Amino acid sequence: MPAMNSNATATKIVIVVAILIGIWLLAPFAVVPAGHRGVLTTFGRVDENVYAEGIHFRWPLAQTMHLMDVRIQKGEGDGDAASKDLQQVHTKVAVNYHLNPERVAAIVREVGDLYAVETRLILPAVQEAVKASTAKYTAEELVTKRPEVRDDIRSALTQRLSKHDVVVDEFSIVNFQFSRSFNEAIEAKTTAEQLKLKAERDLQRIRVEAEQKIASAEAEAKSLALQKQQVTNELLRLREIENMRHAIDKWDGHLPTYMAGDSIPFIQIPNTTPKAKR
Numbered sequence: 001m002p003a004m005n006s007n008a009t010a011t012k013i014v015i016v017v018a019i020l021i022g023i024w025l026l027a028p029f030a031v032v033p034a035g036h037r038g039v040l041t042t043f044g045r046v047d048e049n050v051y052a053e054g055i056h057f058r059w060p061l062a063q064t065m066h067l068m069d070v071r072i073q074k075g076e077g078d079g080d081a082a083s084k085d086l087q088q089v090h091t092k093v094a095v096n097y098h099l100n101p102e103r104v105a106a107i108v109r110e111v112g113d114l115y116a117v118e119t120r121l122i123l124p125a126v127q128e129a130v131k132a133s134t135a136k137y138t139a140e141e142l143v144t145k146r147p148e149v150r151d152d153i154r155s156a157l158t159q160r161l162s163k164h165d166v167v168v169d170e171f172s173i174v175n176f177q178f179s180r181s182f183n184e185a186i187e188a189k190t191t192a193e194q195l196k197l198k199a200e201r202d203l204q205r206i207r208v209e210a211e212q213k214i215a216s217a218e219a220e221a222k223s224l225a226l227q228k229q230q231v232t233n234e235l236l237r238l239r240e241i242e243n244m245r246h247a248i249d250k251w252d253g254h255l256p257t258y259m260a261g262d263s264i265p266f267i268q269i270p271n272t273t274p275k276a277k278r
Contacts, residue, residue, distance in 0.1 A: 042063050046105055068099060070100075083142060089176060097167060098167050098169060
């Protein structure tokens with residue numbers, strides 16, 4: 001009897017474990033985690049409904065829940081392209097993107113999972129947008145107009161990926177690499193421009209110094225003219241005083257009958273009035 005009870009217990013345990021395994025294998029529920037959307041397929045046919053985060057019922061064996069990450073993804077790529085002036089340019093770029101959450105069912109049906117989106121859509125679109133935009137600018141403009149080039153590439157990339165329900169969040173140019181000969185030419189041009197700027201600054205400095213010397217000479221000349229005028233005025237005043245002294249020395253002590261003013265106090269004006277007849 002104890003042996004039979006032991007066998008029965010073991011059988012029950014096996015049955016329970018088998019049931020649990022069966023339930024686990026035939027799980028009638030699917031969980032969509034945070035940052036994802038679920039796409040349900042029934043015997044391979046894609047359901048147009050998009051399942052949000054949470055628990056959802058599915059028919060075991062018949063239906064499968066495919067999880068699609070709709071969070072922001074980062075993709076990097078590089079490639080060679082020709083500039084407008086036919087310079088070879090190696091460009092490295094980075095793009096942040098995410099799948100349109102409401103359209104993941106169409107993405108699964110037309111493209112596949114997230115890896116397929118990156119390899120079939122993102123990388124080819126980035127390469128094409130970079131080549132098309134790079135061809136619009138010269139090699140020098142790719143450097144001097146980098147923000148404009150970046151916006152141009154991003155616009156082309158957004159337009160192309162939006163057709164496949166992929167949203168571009170950010171795009172940046174990591175680096176431009178040019179041929180060695182072009183880099184040497186750019187360095188030579190930069191050096192020449194620096195020398196030109198230095199020559200212009202030197203010329204400006206010489207011009208300013210010359211103007212300062214002219215201004216100093218003019219100020220000195222004005223100062224000398226003022227001093228000369230002051231000396232002349234002083235000489236005239238001294239001459240007047242000398243004339244007054246000379247007049248005083250010649251004065252006989254008698255005041256004149258008529259005076260012509262303060263400036264000639266000692267000049268005798270003869271009396272021309274006719275004398276009255278007696």
